[in-house]
Amino acid sequence: MSKQYETVIGLEVHVELSTKTKIFCGCSTEFGGAPNTHICPVCSGLPGALPVLNRQVVEDALALGAATHCHVNRLCRFDRKNYFYPDNPQNYQISQLYLPICHDGWLDISTGGGTRRVRIHEMHMEEDAGKLVHDEWEDSSLVDFNRSGVPLIEIVSEPDMRNSEEVIAYLEKLRSICRYLGISDCKLQEGSMRADVNLSVREVGSDVLGVRTEMKNLNSFKAIVRAIDNERERQIELLEEGRQVEQETRRWDDNKEYSYAMRSKEDAKDYRYFPDPDLPPVYIDEQWMARTNEDLPEMREEKAARYMESWGLTEDEAALLTDSRNIAEIFEKTVSLCGQAKKAANWLTGETIRLARETSVDLDHVSFAPEHLAALITLTDKGDLNNQNARKVFEAIFTDDADPEIYMEEKGLKTVTDTGLLEEITDKVLSDNPKTVEEYKGGKTKVLGFLVGQVMKQMKGKADPGLVNRMLTERLVSYKLPKNDD
Amino acid sequence: MGKIVIDDQVMDNVEILAKLSLTGEERAQAMEKMQEILDYMEQLNTLDTDNVEPLVNLYDRGNVFRDDVIEDNDIKSEIVAGAPKQKDGQYMVPKTI
Numbered sequence: 001m002s003k004q005y006e007t008v009i010g011l012e013v014h015v016e017l018s019t020k021t022k023i024f025c026g027c028s029t030e031f032g033g034a035p036n037t038h039i040c041p042v043c044s045g046l047p048g049a050l051p052v053l054n055r056q057v058v059e060d061a062l063a064l065g066a067a068t069h070c071h072v073n074r075l076c077r078f079d080r081k082n083y084f085y086p087d088n089p090q091n092y093q094i095s096q097l098y099l100p101i102c103h104d105g106w107l108d109i110s111t112g113g114g115t116r117r118v119r120i121h122e123m124h125m126e127e128d129a130g131k132l133v134h135d136e137w138e139d140s141s142l143v144d145f146n147r148s149g150v151p152l153i154e155i156v157s158e159p160d161m162r163n164s165e166e167v168i169a170y171l172e173k174l175r176s177i178c179r180y181l182g183i184s185d186c187k188l189q190e191g192s193m194r195a196d197v198n199l200s201v202r203e204v205g206s207d208v209l210g211v212r213t214e215m216k217n218l219n220s221f222k223a224i225v226r227a228i229d230n231e232r233e234r235q236i237e238l239l240e241e242g243r244q245v246e247q248e249t250r251r252w253d254d255n256k257e258y259s260y261a262m263r264s265k266e267d268a269k270d271y272r273y274f275p276d277p278d279l280p281p282v283y284i285d286e287q288w289m290a291r292t293n294e295d296l297p298e299m300r301e302e303k304a305a306r307y308m309e310s311w312g313l314t315e316d317e318a319a320l321l322t323d324s325r326n327i328a329e330i331f332e333k334t335v336s337l338c339g340q341a342k343k344a345a346n347w348l349t350g351e352t353i354r355l356a357r358e359t360s361v362d363l364d365h366v367s368f369a370p371e372h373l374a375a376l377i378t379l380t381d382k383g384d385l386n387n388q389n390a391r392k393v394f395e396a397i398f399t400d401d402a403d404p405e406i407y408m409e410e411k412g413l414k415t416v417t418d419t420g421l422l423e424e425i426t427d428k429v430l431s432d433n434p435k436t437v438e439e440y441k442g443g444k445t446k447v448l449g450f451l452v453g454q455v456m457k458q459m460k461g462k463a464d465p466g467l468v469n470r471m472l473t474e475r476l477v478s479y480k481l482p483k484n485d486d
Numbered sequence: 487m488g489k490i491v492i493d494d495q496v497m498d499n500v501e502i503l504a505k506l507s508l509t510g511e512e513r514a515q516a517m518e519k520m521q522e523i524l525d526y527m528e529q530l531n532t533l534d535t536d537n538v539e540p541l542v543n544l545y546d547r548g549n550v551f552r553d554d555v556i557e558d559n560d561i562k563s564e565i566v567a568g569a570p571k572q573k574d575g576q577y578m579v580p581k582t583i
Contacts, residue, residue: 019554026557035576036566040557044565055551077542084505086579132582135573142576270503280550281542 003240004204007232008212009167009197010121010159013174014152015184016128016192017060022149023127024051024094024279029151031190035144043127043149045089050278053078057151058282060183061101061125062292064153067177067299068120070105072289077281078125081271086143087129095154097273100124101282107177109169118170119158126152153183159198159209164228168221171195176300179364180325188220197228200245201235210235211245215259217252227252227259234259303328311341320349324363327352333370338377347373347394355398368401376404386464389413416462419471422455426471429454430479440476448472489528492521 022029025042041049065072076099080092105120130148132141155174161167175186175193186193195218200210215231218224235245250259298306304318313321322328327348334344356363376393379385385393385408392413396402408414416422429451430437436447448469455468490496497517501508508516563575571578 021552021554021556026552026555028556028558035574036562037575039562039565040559041561041565046565046568052550052552054554056554058551075542082503086577086582133576134581135578138573138578139581140571141579141582142573143579144576270499272503275543277543279543280545280547283549 005201005232005236005239006204006206007162007228008159008200008202008209009161009163009228010212011155011157011161011167011170012196012198012214013155013157013171014194014196015064015155015174015178015186017057017151017153018182018184018192019054019056019060019151021054023054023057023125023151024149027149033146035142036146038146039148043089044145045091045148051094051276053279053282054151057125058101058284059292060151060181061123061153062284062288063181063296064155064178064183065102065105065123066289066292066296067181068102068105068107068123068155068174070102070120070123072102072284073099074284075099075281076101076284078276078279079273080276081273083271085129086141087132087148089130089145089148093127093129094276094279095126095273096124098275099281101284107170107173109166109173111165111169113163113165116160116162116166118160118166121156121158123153123155126154128152159200159212164225167195167197167224167228171221171224176323180297180299182325185362185364188218191219194218195224197224197231199228199231199235201232201239210239211247213245213247214249215252216249216262217254219254223252223254226254226257230257231259297325300325307331307341307345311335311345313341313345317345317349320353321345324366326364326366330366330368330370330373334373334377337370337374340374340377340381343377343380344373347377351391351394352398355395359399366398368397372397372401372404379404379408383417383464384408384414386415386461388461388465389415412460412462414462415464416459417464422459422463422468422471425455425458426468426475429458430472430475437476437479448476490524492517492524 017029019029021027022038022043025040027038027040027043030038036044042051062072076096078094079097081095081097082092084091100122102123103121105123107118107120109116109118128147128150130143130145132143135142157170161170171193178184178186178193184192188194197215197218198212199215200212202208202210213231213235215227218227231250238245246261249262251262252259300322303322304315307313307318307321308315321331331344331348334348335341338344352366353363355361356366373394376385376390376397379393380387380390389408392411393402393404393407396407397404433451433454436450439447440451451472452465452468455472456463456465459468497513500506500520501513506516566572566575566577569577
C-alpha cells in the first residue's frame with residue numbers, strides 16, 4: 001500500500017441512568033417486567049399528559065459533567081426531536097439540542113501508545129424509546145413502552161480517538177466514572193451503555209476530516225473493536241479504488257462481522273428540533289454546582305495511585321481493587337481495622353473475585369462486613385487458621401457474611417497447636433508407613449509431602465502444614481525404622 | 487435568513503415529514519396558512535430586540551422537579567386497550583424493522 005492512513009473516531013455514548021423512576025413521570029425503570037406494566041399517560045404519549053422532570057436525572061448529569069471537567073450551562077432546556085417510529089409514542093423524543101446541560105469537557109485516557117486527551121463536545125439528558133419485537137405469526141411488530149422514558153445521558157466526544165484501543169480505553173474510563181458515581185451500571189450487553197461510532201479515515205499528515213460513517217448496534221467491546229477495524233479497512237479500500245465514502249449510518253452485524261448501510265429514508269435526518277413548551281428551563285446555580293463538586297467521590301485512578309503509594313500495592317493489585325468502588329471501600333475499611341493492606345488485598349483480589357465469578361455476583365453487589373475480613377486476617381496471623389481452613393471461613397464470609405471466629409469454632413476448623421498431640425500423630429504416621437520412610441531415607445525426599453498429608457489427614461486438616469513439615473523433617477533425621485523380626 | 491416561500495417543493499417535504507396526505511384543496515389552504523405564519527415571523531424579525539431579555543419559557547418561575555419516587559397507577563391496561571390493535575398486552579403495529 002502506497003498511502004498511509006489515519007483513522008479518526010468520535011463516539012456518541014448513551015448511558016442509561018439507574019434512577020428509580022423515569023425521566024418525566026413516576027413510572028418504575030425496573031428492567032424485565034411484563035410488557036407495558038411500567039407505563040402511564042406521560043410515557044405512553046397520551047394527548048394532554050404533561051412531563052415533569054426527575055430531579056435525580058439533573059443531579060446525575062451534573063455529577064458526570066463535573067467528573068469529566070465539563071462546563072455547565074447555568075440555564076438549560078429541553079427540545080423535541082421529531083420523528084415517526086412506533087417505539088416513540090409522542091412522535092418526538094424529548095432531548096436537548098440548543099442548550100444541553102454540559103459542554104466542553106475532557107477525559108484523559110491511557111493506552112500502550114501513551115496518554116491522550118479526548119475532548120467531550122457536549123452532554124445532554126434525554127428519554128429512551130420503547131422496545132419493538134417482531135411478531136413472526138402476525139407479520140407485525142409489538143410495542144412495549146416499559147423502557148419509554150427511562151432517563152439517558154448522551155455523551156458526545158470530539159473526533160479525538162485514533163484506533164480501537166483508544167476507543168475501548170475511553171469507554172472503560174467513562175464506565176468506571178459512571179459506576180463510581182453510582183449513576184449507571186453501564187452494561188453494554190444489557191444496553192445500559194450504548195456506543196455509536198463515528199469513523200472516517202484520512203491520509204496521515206492531513207488535517208482535513210474525511211467523510212464519516214456512523215455505526216450502530218455495537219453490543220460489546222469485542223464487537224466495537226471488530227467493527228472499527230472492519231470499517232477502517234472498508235473505507236480505505238474505497239479510497240484506494242478512487243471511490244468515495246458515503247456519509248451514512250451503518251448497522252454492525254457481529255455474527256457476520258460486517259456492517260451494512262441502513263436504508264436511508266426519504267425523510268432522513270430532518271428532526272425539526274424545537275424547544276419543548278411543556279417543560280420549563282432548568283436553572284443550575286453556584287450552590288448546586290458547589291455541592292455537586294463536593295460530593296464527587298475519589299475516582300479509580302486517584303485511588304489506585306494512593307493504594308500503591310500508601311500501602312505498597314502493585315499496579316495490578318491496585319487496578320483489581322479499584323475496578324469496583326464497592327470492593328475498594330471494603331478494602332479500605334478492612335485495612336483501617338486490621339492494618340494488613342497486602343493480606344486484605346490478597347483476599348479481595350483473589351478469593352473474592354473467584355467466588356464472585358463462580359456465583360455470578362457483580363463486584364458492585366458483593367456485601368460482607370469488613371470487620372469479618374479483618375477478623376479473618378487476624379485469626380490467620382495468630383496461627384488459628386491454616387490457609388486451607390481460612391479459605392473455607394472466607395467462603396462463609398463471602399456467602400453468608402459469617403462471623404469468622406464463630407464459624408471457625410462451630411466447624412472445628414481451629415488449628416491445633418498442641419505439639420504433644422502432633423508429635424504423637426507424627427510418630428504414628430511414621431511407624432504406619434515404613435516403606436515411605438525407607439524411600440525418604442534412601443534420598444527420595446519428595447515423599448515427605450505424602451507424610452505431611454497423612455498427618456494433616458489424621459489431624460482432620462486442623463494443623464499448620466508448615467509446622468508439620470518441620471516436625472517430620474526433624475524427626476526423620478534421627479528416626480530408626482523398627483526392626484523387622486520376620 | 488431570507489424569506490421562506492412555501493412552494494410545492496417545500497410542501498412535498500412537509501407532507502413527507504409530517505406524514506400528511508392532503509387533498510388538493512386542503513393542500514392549497516395549508517400552503518396559504520403556513521405562508522401567513524412565516525410572513526408574520528418575518529415581520530417579528532424586523533423588530534429591534536437588542537435590549538430585550540430573551541424569554542426562554544412562558545412559565546419561568548424557577549425549577550420544577552419531581553422527586554425520584556415511584557408512582558403507580560391502575561390504568562395501564564386501559565392505556566394499551568386504547569390502541570387500534572393489541573396482542574398480549576402490547577401494541578400491535580405494522581411490521582417495522
